[in-house]
Amino acid sequence: AQKITQTQPGMFVQEKEAVTLDCTYDTSDPSYGLFWYKQPSSGEMIFLIYQGSYDQQNATEGRYSLNFQKARKSANLVISASQLGDSAMYFCAQKKFGNEKLTFGTGTRLTIIP
Amino acid sequence: EPEVTQTPSHQVTQMGQEVILRCVPISNHLYFYWYRQILGQKVEFLVSFYNNEISEKSEIFDDQFSVERPDGSNFTLKIRSTKLEDSAMYFCASSDPGQGVGYTFGSGTRLTVV
Numbered sequence: 001a002q003k004i005t006q007t008q009p010g011m012f013v014q015e016k017e018a019v020t021l022d023c024t025y026d027t028s029d030p031s032y033g034l035f036w037y038k039q040p041s042s043g044e045m046i047f048l049i050y051q052g053s054y055d056q057q058n059a060t061e062g063r064y065s066l067n068f069q070k071a072r073k074s075a076n077l078v079i080s081a082s083q084l085g086d087s088a089m090y091f092c093a094q095k096k097f098g099n100e101k102l103t104f105g106t107g108t109r110l111t112i113i114p
Numbered sequence: 115e116p117e118v119t120q121t122p123s124h125q126v127t128q129m130g131q132e133v134i135l136r137c138v139p140i141s142n143h144l145y146f147y148w149y150r151q152i153l154g155q156k157v158e159f160l161v162s163f164y165n166n167e168i169s170e171k172s173e174i175f176d177d178q179f180s181v182e183r184p185d186g187s188n189f190t191l192k193i194r195s196t197k198l199e200d201s202a203m204y205f206c207a208s209s210d211p212g213q214g215v216g217y218t219f220g221s222g223t224r225l226t227v228v
Contacts, residue, residue: 037219043203043221043222044220044222045157045205045221047217047219050217095217102147102149102157102159102207102217103159104156104157104158105156106155107156110158112155
């Protein structure tokens with residue numbers, strides 16, 4: 001069974017600083033995908049970034065990048081130049097190809113301090 | 115940008131009543147899902163639906179739950195005889211098989227059982 005671990009229940013970061021949210025996963029499958037979602041206080045799940053297990057390069061989407069270390073089974077999210085609007089819950093999730101369901105971690109609550 | 119639409123955004127129901135949560139997935143997606151998030155907890159997979167049938171379900175998805183695609187656009191989750199512990203945010207999602215980017219969640223239905 002897949003397992004996602006997010007070890008930081010909460011983080012406080014000064015505005016404009018970079019922040020790294022940790023995520024480790026546990027799978028023996030060769031093909032899988034890793035996702036990060038943002039959940040603001042309004043509750044919706046906003047897709048941020050995706051990394052496939054065979055992707056050679058780390059994924060980037062604007063201020064978001066995914067630090068993918070396959071041998072360590074980690075997929076940390078890096079947010080550069082944090083903004084007040086980045087305050088939210090952040091969830092890491094994994095998908096096994098052929099089985100389309102996502103397995104989520106417990107999330108990290110990020111608070112940006114002005 | 116295509117989106118997954120869920121209605122209603124909030125639903126309050128009496129214990130023992132039946133509720134139907136509705137979703138319109140992205141039109142060219144082939145996989146549909148329901149997930150649940152109890153307040154303050156992680157997002158949990160309930161069921162996936164492909165080719166007009168359930169492809170996988172979790173242990174949470176017991177006989178109290180059912181899903182249906184009554185026409186070419188809607189995807190519903192029915193919860194029979196609701197219990198207090200069914201109070202949660204219910205997310206619908208859709209995806210293209212084998213694709214990473216494009217696994218899209220709706221904005222959720224907050225169900226409160228009183």
